[in-house]
Amino acid sequence: MKSNIKKLAVLVIVSVIALFTGVAMAWDNYHKDMNSIQGEYYFIGAGPCLLAPGGFNGFLQPNTGEPGPWDISNSTWEGIYSFKHDGKGEMTSIFRVVERPSDVWFSGPGSDIPDVGAANVYWKFHYTVSNTGRITFTYDKGSYIGDFKYGPQANTQSYLTASGPWYGVLSPEGRDIFVTWGVPYQLMITADPENNVPLFPVICNVVQQGFRCDGKCPELVYSPPPVP
Helix, strand or coil, X not given: CHHHHHHHHHHHXXXXXXXXXXXXXXXXXXXXXXXXXXXXXXXXXXXXXXECCCCEXXXXXXXXXXXXXXXXXXXXXXXXXXXXXXXXXXXXXXXXXEEEECCCCCCCCCCCCCEEEEEXXXXXXXXXXXXXXXXXXXXXXXXXXEEEEECCCCCCEEEEEECCCEEEEECCCCCEEEEEECCCCCXXXXXXXXXXXXXXXXXXXXXXXXXXXXXXXXXXXXXCCCCC
């Protein structure tokens, strides 16, 4: 009886060692191959933005001061990041915003009152990923389109560009993704989709997090519009 118990104990110990050895090898192999990503990640996120038509000063305040014009907005994001092994990717999302302009922002009467909006947003990027899971994103110039569906900007498009990288991270097993950008990182609103005509800078603090869905991602849908 005691002999059988000892044999069983040895078998359990060996099995546990084999299990953890397999996990360790899988972990190591995953990180060795983590120089590219292949797949889709569904994400949600949120963050505020400060838009400064007159630019920012050395303290990252709008140069126009308190009178403005400037705009403070709070936004939410819902979308899909798609990655290819060749270092290319794209983002498709629904962007929703609530904002409070300080002065006349959109031309016309009543344009300095608070407003809301929603848009389909799309852009392309290149990326690299380190063996610790740190993702570095670089915007592909001329790829951003914000196609507004609701709010004062409905039926118009917005364009922006990013001059430098922003960052994200993958969870150790590659299942979850986290993306961030923020102070002091600046984006530039442009007048043209090619991003050759700068208008004014914007600084946002945005966090997005999601999970791998690979062809089975939730659909992106708007809530029902208001009843007239």
